[in-house]
Every structure is written in C-alpha cells, then in structure tokens.
Amino acid sequence: MKLEIAYIKDSGNLEKERTVFKVTQPTNLGLYLVSQSVETSSTTFSSNIKNIYWLPDQELKIGDLVVLYTKKGEKRSTINKDGSTTYFYYWGLDKPLTSTEKSCVVLLETSWRVKGISSADNKTEK
16 A cells, blocks of 8 residues: 555544554555444454545655544645645544544555446336
C-alpha cells in the first residue's frame, strides 16, 4: 500500500481525535477508503465495518501527510517547510471512534469495476 496509517492521536476527544496517514509512494488519495471496525484479536478485525469514508481524489507525493479528523469540518491543506503537503479532511462523525469498545480504523485500497444501470437492462422478454 502506498498510504499507511501512521498513528491515531487524541483518541476519545472528538474535537482533537484524528488519524494520520503517511504517503510512502506517489498515489491518488481517491483510491482509499477508511472505515471503523472492532478488533477481534491483536491482528484481525471484524468484517462488520461502519462509518465508511471514501477519501477524495488528490494526487499525493512521497512525504505528504493526510490528517483525517473524526469530527465535522472543512477540508484544507498546508505546505510544510520541507516542501511536502499536509491535507486535512473531516469524517463528519458525532462521536469519537473510542465510543465503541475495541474500535479500530481500517484503511482499504480500492480496486473496482463499474457497470451502469439502464432501463433497458430491466426489460423482461415476452
């Protein structure tokens, strides 16, 4: 994966709680989804995921950071002294992630196919 979870900071405090991701290779942020789940062991999580957040399209370079706040807010970015960029996004949740026992953040890299639905597909033969 070209994007990795670096850390979760200030967990339990909705105003400050955030998940920080580090870019390890050039990528497009729109290829990733973040969700909340619960740990079932130290290395696994439940497939019952919730609060899915599909990150928006944004070209990223090595060294950039993505900060996803749990709370509501407006996206923004800032250029750092080393030339990298930190992008700030907001999940829009009303409760901190830790409001669920054994909660965890799951980062998914997407790969998909799209098939449009047309009214012609729904016609039955007579």
